[in-house]
Amino acid sequence: MQNTQTPEYAIETKSLFIFYGSFAAVSEVTMKIEKQKITAIIGPSGCGKSTLLRAFNRMNDFVPSSYVTGEILMQGQNLYGKEIDPVEVRRKIGMVFQKPNPFPKSIYENISWGAKINGFKGNMDELVEQSLRSAALWDEVKDLLKKSAYELSGGQQQRLCIARTIAIQPEIILMDEPASALDPISTLRIEELMQELKKNYTIIIVTHNMQQAARVSDYTAMMMIDDNRSGGVIEFDKTQTIFTRPKDKRTEDYVTGRFG
Amino acid sequence: MNPTHNHFPEGPSFRSTLNTRYRVASVWQALFFSALLIAIISLTALIYDVVDGAFGYVAYDYKKDPATFTSTPLEDLTKEELLTTLQANLSSGAYNKLNNEKAMETRLRGELYTLFLERLIQLDIKKTWSFTESIMRAGAIRTEAAEKYPDAKLEFRSWLTPQFLTSPMSSKAEFAGVRTAILGSLWLVGIALLFALPLGTGAAIYLQEYAPKNWLTGIIQMNINNLAGVPSIVYGMLGLAIFVRVLAPLTSGSMFGVTDTNGRTVLSAGLTMGILILPLIIINAQEAIKAVPDSLRQAAYGVGATKWQTVWHHILPNSIAGILTGSILALSRALGETAPLIVVGASTFISVDPRGPFSKFTALPIQIYQWTTRAQSEFHAIAAGAIIVLLVLLLTLNATAILLRNRFQRKY
Numbered sequence: 001m002q003n004t005q006t007p008e009y010a011i012e013t014k015s016l017f018i019f020y021g022s023f024a025a026v027s028e029v030t031m032k033i034e035k036q037k038i039t040a041i042i043g044p045s046g047c048g049k050s051t052l053l054r055a056f057n058r059m060n061d062f063v064p065s066s067y068v069t070g071e072i073l074m075q076g077q078n079l080y081g082k083e084i085d086p087v088e089v090r091r092k093i094g095m096v097f098q099k100p101n102p103f104p105k106s107i108y109e110n111i112s113w114g115a116k117i118n119g120f121k122g123n124m125d126e127l128v129e130q131s132l133r134s135a136a137l138w139d140e141v142k143d144l145l146k147k148s149a150y151e152l153s154g155g156q157q158q159r160l161c162i163a164r165t166i167a168i169q170p171e172i173i174l175m176d177e178p179a180s181a182l183d184p185i186s187t188l189r190i191e192e193l194m195q196e197l198k199k200n201y202t203i204i205i206v207t208h209n210m211q212q213a214a215r216v217s218d219y220t221a222m223m224m225i226d227d228n229r230s231g232g233v234i235e236f237d238k239t240q241t242i243f244t245r246p247k248d249k250r251t252e253d254y255v256t257g258r259f260g
Numbered sequence: 261m262n263p264t265h266n267h268f269p270e271g272p273s274f275r276s277t278l279n280t281r282y283r284v285a286s287v288w289q290a291l292f293f294s295a296l297l298i299a300i301i302s303l304t305a306l307i308y309d310v311v312d313g314a315f316g317y318v319a320y321d322y323k324k325d326p327a328t329f330t331s332t333p334l335e336d337l338t339k340e341e342l343l344t345t346l347q348a349n350l351s352s353g354a355y356n357k358l359n360n361e362k363a364m365e366t367r368l369r370g371e372l373y374t375l376f377l378e379r380l381i382q383l384d385i386k387k388t389w390s391f392t393e394s395i396m397r398a399g400a401i402r403t404e405a406a407e408k409y410p411d412a413k414l415e416f417r418s419w420l421t422p423q424f425l426t427s428p429m430s431s432k433a434e435f436a437g438v439r440t441a442i443l444g445s446l447w448l449v450g451i452a453l454l455f456a457l458p459l460g461t462g463a464a465i466y467l468q469e470y471a472p473k474n475w476l477t478g479i480i481q482m483n484i485n486n487l488a489g490v491p492s493i494v495y496g497m498l499g500l501a502i503f504v505r506v507l508a509p510l511t512s513g514s515m516f517g518v519t520d521t522n523g524r525t526v527l528s529a530g531l532t533m534g535i536l537i538l539p540l541i542i543i544n545a546q547e548a549i550k551a552v553p554d555s556l557r558q559a560a561y562g563v564g565a566t567k568w569q570t571v572w573h574h575i576l577p578n579s580i581a582g583i584l585t586g587s588i589l590a591l592s593r594a595l596g597e598t599a600p601l602i603v604v605g606a607s608t609f610i611s612v613d614p615r616g617p618f619s620k621f622t623a624l625p626i627q628i629y630q631w632t633t634r635a636q637s638e639f640h641a642i643a644a645g646a647i648i649v650l651l652v653l654l655l656t657l658n659a660t661a662i663l664l665r666n667r668f669q670r671k672y
Contacts, residue, residue, distance in 0.1 A: 059561065064473060091564035101555035104578060113573065114563030161559070168563050 010035040010172055010202035011056065011093075016070035018048070018055050020063065025051045027230040029070075031221060033172075038194060038203045040213035040239065043223030044254070048231025049206045052223070053174050056204065057093040058086040074171075091118055094165035098177040100157035102149035102164070107132075107141050110149045110160055114168045127167055135163035136193050155186025162193065166201075173197065175205040179212065191216050210255055214243050222251045310651070313644025314419050316394040319405045320434070321412040323382035334373075342372040349380050361612070370423055378435045385434055386412050388637045420645040428611040429622070433631075433638035438646050440613055444526060444606070444621035445653070447614050449591050451530025452537060457587050459534075460541030464583075467542070468549040469571055488539040496603030499532025504604055513618030524605030526614050526621035532604050533597065537590040544586020548579040581668030588661040592654050598625035624650045 009032045018026040026048040033039050041049045051060065058079065060066045072079045079089050102110050111128045120127065128145070132138040137159045141152070149160055158178060165173055175194075179187035194203055194216050207213050213220055220242040222235040235248045246252045269277055326334055329345050337345075343364060347355060358364065358375070367375075377383045386409045389401055394416060405414045427437025471477045508523035509515045511531070552575050560570040606626045614621045624646060631643035 057562070059558065062557075062561070087564055087566050090561060095558075095562040097555060097558060097562070099555060101553075101559045103556065103559060103574065114565070117566075117569050117573075118564050164559075164563060 008034055011072065011074045013055075014071040014073065016052075016055065016068060016072060018051050018060065018068050019066065021065045024228070024230045026055070027226070027228075027232045029233050031233060031236050033202060033204060034219065035202050036198055036200070037218040038198050038205060038216055039219040039221065040217035041204065041206045041221045041223060042208075042210060042213050042254075043231070044225075045208075046231075047223040047225050049223055050176055051231070052233075053176055053204060053206045054095075056172070056174055057090045057095055059090075059095065061086050091168055092170055093172045093174060094168060094170035095174040096158070096161050096165055096176070096178045099181050100154055100161055102152075102157050102160050104148065104150060106146050107149050107152070107160060108145040110164050111167045114164055118168055120168075131163040131167040132160075134166050134197070135159045136189065136196070137163055153186070155182050155189060158182060158186070158190060159193065162190075162197075166197070170201070172202045172204065175203060177206055177208060180208060187212070210243075210257075214239060222246075222248070222254065224250055224254075310644050310647045312391045313641050314648055315391045315417070316641070317389040317398075317401050317405075317414060317416050318638070318641075319386040319388075319409050319412040319414050320383055321386065321409065323384055324380065326381050329376075329380055337373065337376070339369040339372060342369065342376055345380070346372065346375060354379070371427075374423065374427065374435050378430070378432060383432075383434060385636075385638045388641050419641045420648055424642070424645055425649065428613070429609060429627070430611065431609075433634075433636065433642050436631075436642055438624065438627060438649055440610055441622050441624045441627040441646070442649065442653075443613050445595060445623045445625075447526045447617075447619075447621060448530050448533055448601075448623055449594050451527060451617065452533035452594050453587065453591055455531055455534030456538045456541050456590070457583075460538050460587070461545050461583055463538075463542050464545030464549055465571060465575070468546055469567065469575065484539050484542050488543055491599075492536055492597050493599040493603065495532055495536040496600030498535065499528060499600060499604045503528035503531050511618075513616075516618075518618045521618055521620065524607075524620065525618045527617035529601055529604045529606060529621065529623075530617070532600050533594040536597065536600060537587075537594050540590040540593065541583075541587050544590065545579070545583045548582025548586060549575060551582060552578045581664055585661045585665045588657050588664070592657040595654060595657065596625055596650065598623075598629055601626050602629075624653070 012032040013029050016026065016029040017024050029052060041053060043049050054060045055068060056072060056079075060068070068080055074092070077084065103113060105113065108128055111131050112124050115124065115127055129138060129142075132141060137156060140156060141147075141160075144151070149157060152160060158181075162173075162178075179190045182190065191212065194205070197203060198218075205213075205217065217239045220237065220239040221233045222242060223231050224234045225231050235242060235246060235251045237247075242251060243255050246255060252258075268274070329349060330337065330341065332341065346364070350358075355364075364372070387405070394401065402414060405412060424437045425442070426439050427435060428440045430436040467477065467481065471480075503511050504523035507528075511525055511528040512518065512521050512523045513525070513527075556574055556578065557570055560574050565573070601623055607620050607622050608626060608630045610620055610622050612620075628643050628646045628650065631639045631646065634640075
């Protein structure tokens with residue numbers, strides 16, 4: 001993981017606009033995401049949090065009529081540059097979705113498939129074990145590897161999805177409300193897991209749950225829609241600062257629960 | 261009562277509005293129930309009509325006395341005895357012709373026995389009665405047969421016998437079978453499936469996963485939906501123009517050295533059926549592909565899969581059961597189609613099995629149609645038998661589709 005140009009940052013955006021047709025869903029986002037830290041994106045519903053998150057690994061490409069202006073730079077390269085293949089971006093920037101979505105295959109294949117299609121040449125059994133261990137799932141499933149992933153509980157499925165993402169050895173992991181479909185105990189396990197994962201990965205998480213953002217993240221980006229219903233980052237700072245001494249009145253109102 | 265203004269009925273007047281609501285509901289319920297009842301009655305009438313024709317009394321006699329050929333009772337004749345009797349009594353030309361169709365030594369006893377009845381003693385049907393008549397008026401039938409056909413034997417028989425399934429076409433109803441027609445139908449749907457399944461699945465994948473959503477694909481989609489409702493005779497005309505005429509060198513097999521046939525082959529008909537079911541297969545496959553949740557696509561893209569890898573490893577395996585189910589249902593439509601076959605040129609009388617794609621052929625619905633147009637009542641009886649065969653084939657196909665659907669149903 002060398003980065004000569006901006007060594008402390010994993011990824012940064014410069015004047016990023018995300019459009020759906022003529023509508024700017026996200027306007028003018030410029031932020032630098034620090035390496036091996038957890039960055040939370042919070043804000044009320046419909047403010048473009050998920051849209052911004054999905055821009056990082058070009059998942060918005062699947063929405064017809066969507067396009068971006070500005071830049072997202074990773075190791076000095078614009079991810080939306082002409083020479084960049086979105087498949088390569090997604091291989092480097094993994095994603096965990098809101099609802100656990102394992103493949104309807106065995107637990108083993110859930111991990112190995114991503115590695116296989118990306119041309120992994122090493123020992124697959126080792127990779128599967130290592131990924132499941134990193135996702136704190138190995139002890140629970142080591143005897144069930146041939147079983148369908150659908151036999152796992154929701155929380156286990158979500159950790160399997162995290163393991164699946166780790167298995168392709170990305171540099172950044174995007175998480176789109178990864179615990180919103182889970183019970184409190186499973187949520188806690190995911191949060192503990194994130195603390196482990198940030199030793200090796202940069203994590204960007206979208207969450208509705210402000211306590212969660214406060215508990216797990218190092219940095220927090222507060223998003224809000226403007227008068228044109230276009231979302232933007234109104235404040236981006238250390239999480240502690242956002243929750244204790246926010247500069248923007250709207251952030252203060254939101255994190256203290258006065259609206260949202 | 262409530263001091264503020266109350267616009268709702270209360271007490272007894274509420275009761276009466278409630279009763280009115282229940283009355284309206286029960287009227288509708290009765291209407292729906294009668295709709296169901298009418299459907300069940302129609303279905304029962306259909307089945308009754310078919311069964312009624314396929315079983316019943318039959319009066320028949322022999323044009324020649326069996327005693328002139330053999331002294332053994334007919335039922336006890338062995339295969340060897342039948343063979344020698346046939347050889348001795350048929351003209352050598354007729355015998356050789358039969359031998360060329362299928363070597364006499366390799367024929368089963370049943371087949372030889374049929375030949376014996378048909379060619380030598382010349383069994384002749386005088387009259388047939390329906391199943392209901394045979395049950396209700398058995399006595400009257402016996403006296404009628406005894407009066408009108410004093411020489412004839414009266415026998416209760418099923419027209420649907422194992423022999424009926426395995427015999428080829430014959431000009432005499434009592435010896436005719438549906439083997440040629442069943443084989444023709446199977447060739448037909450086989451070719452149609454081979455042609456339409458890959459093509460239809462491919463088109464569905466392209467439309468669902470690759471094609472941009474714009475006015476052009478919108479028009480294409482609308483056309484596919486409309487093509488599914490085009491009358492089948494139109495497809496018959498299309499098949500006649502393209503497969504029978506224009507592509508004659510291909511469909512007649514003359515490109516491959518087959519000489520004794522024109523474009524009216526089972527291949528032409530199969531391709532026509534393929535075109536006919538293509539829109540159905542595309543629509544069904546599209547529905548099956550739509551049923552694969554987006555979360556699965558995102559999961560695949562999320563680990564760096566290309567579009568093709570997503571389609572091949574996830575979308576196809578998870579929609580294949582639905583695609584097959586839809587295709588089987590489309591096939592059962594093809595199995596019952598008659599009009600396009602008449603136009604494309606199915607043979608109405610043919611006694612040789614289809615041996616390849618360039619064979620002449622007939623199909624079950626054609627055979628049924630042809631038999632029902634005959635004047636003699638015994639042909640109506642075997643038509644009823646053939647209808648039962650066709651219905652069983654259709655039910656088998658549909659049952660397979662249901663089994664497939666249940667077996668591979670997925671919970672996402």
